[in-house]
Amino acid sequence: MNKKYYKPSKNLSSYVDRYFICKQFEKLPLILPGTGLELLFHINESFNINNQTLSQAHILCPREHLKINTNSKVNYIAVRFKSGAFRHFSPLGHTEIINSYLSVEDLWKNSGKTLINKLQETSEINDKIQLIERFLLSKLSKHQIKETTNWDGVITSLYKNFNTINLQELACNTSLSYRQFERNFKQHFGITSKKFQRITRLQNTVKQVLLSKNTHYLHIALDNGYYDQSHFIKDFFLLSGTKPSNYFTVDNFDNHFYYKSLV
Numbered sequence: 001m002n003k004k005y006y007k008p009s010k011n012l013s014s015y016v017d018r019y020f021i022c023k024q025f026e027k028l029p030l031i032l033p034g035t036g037l038e039l040l041f042h043i044n045e046s047f048n049i050n051n052q053t054l055s056q057a058h059i060l061c062p063r064e065h066l067k068i069n070t071n072s073k074v075n076y077i078a079v080r081f082k083s084g085a086f087r088h089f090s091p092l093g094h095t096e097i098i099n100s101y102l103s104v105e106d107l108w109k110n111s112g113k114t115l116i117n118k119l120q121e122t123s124e125i126n127d128k129i130q131l132i133e134r135f136l137l138s139k140l141s142k143h144q145i146k147e148t149t150n151w152d153g154v155i156t157s158l159y160k161n162f163n164t165i166n167l168q169e170l171a172c173n174t175s176l177s178y179r180q181f182e183r184n185f186k187q188h189f190g191i192t193s194k195k196f197q198r199i200t201r202l203q204n205t206v207k208q209v210l211l212s213k214n215t216h217y218l219h220i221a222l223d224n225g226y227y228d229q230s231h232f233i234k235d236f237f238l239l240s241g242t243k244p245s246n247y248f249t250v251d252n253f254d255n256h257f258y259y260k261s262l263v
């Protein structure tokens with residue numbers, strides 16, 4: 001897999017982790033549940049998921065594992081949004097977009113269609129990224145959510161402190177009852193805070209193992225809050241549909257979508 005990434009502008013850096021270009025000539029890896037969202041703009045043909053050929057530009061917001069099928073060379077620009085951030089760019093909430101592949105036109109109608117046409121008329125990658133960035137800034141200006149409760153801070157705190165944070169205390173900090181907190185969290189982010197915590201733990205563990213290329217991964221799992229090997233294997237299987245020993249292979253160490261933090 002050939003990947004190259006670009007940093008977003010300062011005005012988008014609170015919401016967008018990075019842009020990256022992916023070129024892949026062989027099969028794509030199994031996509032595990034994640035906490036963010038990616039907006040993909042295909043340069044060649046789009047790929048297929050569950051026998052459904054996706055549009056030229058679409059989102060991926062996996063809270064369940066998924067397998068991408070393709071018979072051709074993959075080449076696309078991806079915008080990787082931080083956890084919960086995409087809700088500031090679209091009129092649709094996370095309850096409507098998780099585990100979906102909505103197209104840019106589905107999300108933004110005529111303005112999305114206009115963006116696709118402009119990208120198809122532009123050949124240079126840097127120019128394409130600039131078009132995408134200007135488009136996102138316009139959508140942020142239009143859809144940015146103003147809230148009494150700092151839900152951006154809530155999800156950032158849970159994402160960064162998943163291993164030590166107490167959900168009851170987190171709810172208390174929002175001045176909501178735990179029941180209200182759970183209901184509001186799911187309304188904003190599409191899943192419960194407990195599932196978000198589980199996915200974050202898995203995501204962080206998998207990222208550390210793949211980036212370190214370490215087949216002896218148990219100590220990494222324990223450092224991320226799993227009680228023991230049995231707990232890790234069971235949770236990994238429930239969230240990914242496969243065993244860690246089947247996933248952490250030499251082939252996958254160079255064939256994945258995890259990056260080192262830019263911070």
